[in-house]
Amino acid sequence: MTSQKIKQAALVLFAEKGYDATTLSEIADKTGIKKPSIYAHYPGKMELFLDIVDFVTETYRAAWTDALEKSIDLAPDERLEFIFFAISSYYITNRTYLSFLVRLWLFPPVDCEDKALLPLQELSETHIKNIAAIFKQGMAEKIFALDSPEEMAKAYFCLLDGYSSRVIRYPKFDFNYQKAISIFCKSMLLT
Amino acid sequence: MTSQKIKQAALVLFAEKGYDATTLSEIADKTGIKKPSIYAHYPGKMELFLDIVDFVTETYRAAWTDALEKSIDLAPDERLEFIFFAISSYYITNRTYLSFLVRLWLFPPVDCEDKALLPLQELSETHIKNIAAIFKQGMAEKIFALDSPEEMAKAYFCLLDGYSSRVIRYPKFDFNYQKAISIFCKSMLLT
DNA sequence: GTCTATATTGCGATAGAC
DNA sequence: GTCTATCGCAATATAGAC
16 A cells, blocks of 8 residues: 555654655655655645654554553562563664654644644553552552652653653663663662 | 844744744744844854754753762762752753753754764763762762662663653643652662 | 646745945 | 845645546
8 A cells, every 4th residue: 555655654754854854755755656646645744744643652552551451460560660661662662653752742843733742642641640550559558668659650751751762862772771760660669 | 132132032943843843034033133134143044053052052061060060079879869950950940941952962953963963962971971970989989789880870861861851841840750860869879 | 546747835045235 | 234125946735647
């Protein structure tokens, strides 16, 4: 399907250069067609972009759903580590998706800010509630020291966001930043 | 000085919309002059941008120099916390600079990537060496558990980068993410 | 669905009067 | 140094043949 090839080509370019710096000519070249042919598949550049937003957001949603399901029987501390490893693995193995998502998250195109960002914001809120619930459970089970679960969840995402930034910035990333989450998780344990 | 007013106007627009989406017309409007007048002060859009890169990078360098100097007599654990607070304060009180810097750091304009990024990369390497040295000192003084100072420094920056991302994304940021660094620092202490 | 040709707009940059 | 007027170009998007 040509529309899929267009989408893949555009995704890479949007991730690398951003929405504004990517032209339809480049997308057409990378796809192996001529520029006007794109309009047979998408109404315009923005619609193509928003289609990719949906697609990439879904892969991210799926990674989270998978991580939450697979870790459901683990103890809270182990579960937090498992999820961090799972999501950071998603980042490392899908660098193009990661760049696209972080670009969208921090610096969305000005003329579609609300539209493109809404599903990602909802996703983010769900994740923070899920992580807060795990912290809460850990505190109830007296595995973690008592604290605000919401604050702890935000600190958790602080670390995860930093991880994603460094994956983007350092191509020869050595992945040992995962040490950070180990320290973080262990430090909350009541010993 | 008109060139300073141009620079300030352009800085805000580049930070909010990015290099590609910002036009010289907008910069001129915001400055209160007409578009061609910009060329009396700067050779072109890119030169204006690179001038701002230098300016903002210098404010960031100054914030780090200040934080390092003021904390020189503190114990390693307290010093790491002090520096984190100092730099995160710089982020919070200079959100425009922060957006500009993070945008440049993660997604530089494609046609000036090396030129614009080099000073920031050098700065980043210096900072990581400085932080690693503090970790090393803490280990030598048997305040911290033995570990790789470089790895610990990277984990430290992981947290700091995540902090900056969240300052950008959440305007009503409640600042309690600083809890993260407290946990992080305390967890390394030999108790 | 794909193409060539073209319309149309807005960009960065320049010329030249004041 | 600032302006009006304009150039040259590249961008999104459209028309219409095949």
